[in-house]
Amino acid sequence: MITLKNITKCYGSSIVIDDLSLLVQSGSTTVLIGPSGCGKSTTLKLINGLVRPEKGSVIINNQNINDYDIFSLRTKIGYVIQDGGLFPHLTAYENVSILASYLGWGKQSISERLGELCELTKFPSEALNRFPVQISGGQRQRVSLMRALMLNPDILLMDEPLAALDPLIRYDLQNDLKQIFSTLNKTVILVTHDINEADFFGDKIVLIKDGSVVQEGTLKQFVEYPSNSFVTKFISAQRKHF
Amino acid sequence: MKRTSITVGILFLFLSISNVSSSKEIVVGSKTFTESVILGEIIKQIVQQQGLQVKYLSGLGGTRVLWNSLKKGELDIYPEYSGTLIQEIFSDKIINDLEELSEELQKYNIGMSRPLGFNNTYIIGMKKNLASKLKVANISDLRRYPDLRFGFSNEFMDRADGWPSLKKIYNLSHKNVKGLDHDLAYRGLESGSIDVIDLYSTDAEIDYYSLATLEDDLNHFPQYFAVVLYRKDIKKKYPKVISTILELENKITEVKMIKMNSDVKIKGISESNVASQYLKSALSIKTNPVQVSVFSRFSKNTLDHLVLVFISLTFAIIIAIPLGIISYKYEKIGKFILGVVGIIQTIPSIALLVFMIPLLGIGLAPAIVALFLYSLLPIVRNTYSGLKDVPVQIKESAVAIGLPSTARLTLIEIPIASRSILSGIKTSAVINVGTATLAALIGAGGYGQPIFTGIRLDNMGLILEGAVPAALLALLVQWLFGLLEKVFVPKGLRLKS
Numbered sequence: 001m002i003t004l005k006n007i008t009k010c011y012g013s014s015i016v017i018d019d020l021s022l023l024v025q026s027g028s029t030t031v032l033i034g035p036s037g038c039g040k041s042t043t044l045k046l047i048n049g050l051v052r053p054e055k056g057s058v059i060i061n062n063q064n065i066n067d068y069d070i071f072s073l074r075t076k077i078g079y080v081i082q083d084g085g086l087f088p089h090l091t092a093y094e095n096v097s098i099l100a101s102y103l104g105w106g107k108q109s110i111s112e113r114l115g116e117l118c119e120l121t122k123f124p125s126e127a128l129n130r131f132p133v134q135i136s137g138g139q140r141q142r143v144s145l146m147r148a149l150m151l152n153p154d155i156l157l158m159d160e161p162l163a164a165l166d167p168l169i170r171y172d173l174q175n176d177l178k179q180i181f182s183t184l185n186k187t188v189i190l191v192t193h194d195i196n197e198a199d200f201f202g203d204k205i206v207l208i209k210d211g212s213v214v215q216e217g218t219l220k221q222f223v224e225y226p227s228n229s230f231v232t233k234f235i236s237a238q239r240k241h242f
Numbered sequence: 243m244k245r246t247s248i249t250v251g252i253l254f255l256f257l258s259i260s261n262v263s264s265s266k267e268i269v270v271g272s273k274t275f276t277e278s279v280i281l282g283e284i285i286k287q288i289v290q291q292q293g294l295q296v297k298y299l300s301g302l303g304g305t306r307v308l309w310n311s312l313k314k315g316e317l318d319i320y321p322e323y324s325g326t327l328i329q330e331i332f333s334d335k336i337i338n339d340l341e342e343l344s345e346e347l348q349k350y351n352i353g354m355s356r357p358l359g360f361n362n363t364y365i366i367g368m369k370k371n372l373a374s375k376l377k378v379a380n381i382s383d384l385r386r387y388p389d390l391r392f393g394f395s396n397e398f399m400d401r402a403d404g405w406p407s408l409k410k411i412y413n414l415s416h417k418n419v420k421g422l423d424h425d426l427a428y429r430g431l432e433s434g435s436i437d438v439i440d441l442y443s444t445d446a447e448i449d450y451y452s453l454a455t456l457e458d459d460l461n462h463f464p465q466y467f468a469v470v471l472y473r474k475d476i477k478k479k480y481p482k483v484i485s486t487i488l489e490l491e492n493k494i495t496e497v498k499m500i501k502m503n504s505d506v507k508i509k510g511i512s513e514s515n516v517a518s519q520y521l522k523s524a525l526s527i528k529t530n531p532v533q534v535s536v537f538s539r540f541s542k543n544t545l546d547h548l549v550l551v552f553i554s555l556t557f558a559i560i561i562a563i564p565l566g567i568i569s570y571k572y573e574k575i576g577k578f579i580l581g582v583v584g585i586i587q588t589i590p591s592i593a594l595l596v597f598m599i600p601l602l603g604i605g606l607a608p609a610i611v612a613l614f615l616y617s618l619l620p621i622v623r624n625t626y627s628g629l630k631d632v633p634v635q636i637k638e639s640a641v642a643i644g645l646p647s648t649a650r651l652t653l654i655e656i657p658i659a660s661r662s663i664l665s666g667i668k669t670s671a672v673i674n675v676g677t678a679t680l681a682a683l684i685g686a687g688g689y690g691q692p693i694f695t696g697i698r699l700d701n702m703g704l705i706l707e708g709a710v711p712a713a714l715l716a717l718l719v720q721w722l723f724g725l726l727e728k729v730f731v732p733k734g735l736r737l738k739s
Contacts, residue, residue: 048642087636
């Protein structure tokens, strides 16, 4: 279980996260949504310690993250970002296995694990020795996902993993991801700005505005019982295309 | 940091060893102009004729380089001028005659011969036809033509007895005053780009270019008697050598010196031959002038140049990359480091070389240290900016997957910055190959040797003998680093998407 308690975070003089509290159940998929600059990516980075709060605390499994060894904590949290954040000088194989080989895994176990991951993420294993520039955007995201899952983490953080992809590839990957989430039964927190995607993935959707939670629940609850007019406006702005 | 200081230690150890190895021979020096080179050659041949080992560092860059080296014991003997000593070296003291000068030199344990027989003072000169057209006969007449263009040797521009005091005493208001190499000044005068230059009274060119010499009507220029300076400890050890050299006293007349200068500069006879002929006729000393083949000279220069570049660049790479990494990791220290290496780059190279003589003497050691210092900035800066420019998503991903700081640096950031680091090294190497030509000015040899000699003798062939291989070496270095890119820059970064 992940708990964010009364978090405040500033960059210089501007407040990005303003007294935000959030509870994420283990094994569930939580989607953070909101307008650009609302603080949803920052919220994600608070969980793996990429960003440290000025006030408040981040608690994972009843322990404050300050009390963890941050490096070993990060190996238990997978992280996938918009354009993959792949290391351009390493092949797909090396990108996925870099931490495992740093930690001293044997060649055999690395290669076995990669086999499993290729199957899980539907990544063609013959493309493993290609460099990031040599594979498509969708495949890059699959590599990024494999890298995040390599050490079999309990938590998976995804920051707009599908935003840079064209619609058809995005559609395929959405379905694959959903299947992966349900197979692995991990705690997933996913950031998106697309309400339909949020509805598709989320056990729970959290709408954030100006660094605070406006409402959390399902899309149905948002539509039927909006906590204020912003919720209705935010949803209808995206829903009316359908 | 520890590793850095060890490397610096090794560097200095190496340099001091290279200095000690040459301590058994007598070292003779001379300045960059022909007369000094001839006199130095005469001294060298006398020492040689006595059966002693001698090293002749000809064409050292300026009075300060020679004087400081003599004081430090890097040089044992060199020809100097009384006026230069009084006006330039002891300008803060009142010295009225040669007696007093000799006493002053005693304090440094340096002996001085009596005058060799000629006075090579400064003269202000211009082309004869211009002088007669303007009716200029003495220096005061120049006041009437404030638009005349002056081109003075760089040393003359700065010397206490040069342009600063000439201007004051004659009240000259000329604005168009350029500093340039003395040997180039004649060409400037010939081509008409300057009107008035400083001359040495024994220059062969005065006659050759038929120049008008202006009278020093206010008696500004002191007398510059040629003398030989030597270290007293050499006199003690080898009294015969010094007494033979002292036989030159009062022997070399002005006419004789002009003739020797002209033999070298106009007739193209080597200094070595001119010196040998002189010794035979004046002192009945028989010497064998050395004939150096073009090939052996070229291979020696090439070897010297390569040693300079290779050692200085190697140490620069070893030190500068860690400095760049530190600058990137610690912003505050980084600002300091980048500031310091930036300042080093702005120090004029000859000034840096002169600063280093008290510490490292002349020759290879100070040249290597100077080149090393000049090579730092491009590498430090490119390492720093290469690391800084690694995209933020990649840096964050590396943190997020749980790699600790050192692993991020070695596995992710340095490989991604490798192209930038390598291009910094490439820039350094090319600058280094070019700057190394200046090493000749402090006796470290290299391709600068034929270049400076060529400029002095107005010999294009000699200039090209240094300039062409230096340029080719720069190209070769560039090409080599192009190849290294294929080794050091990871394949994934060289592919096009």
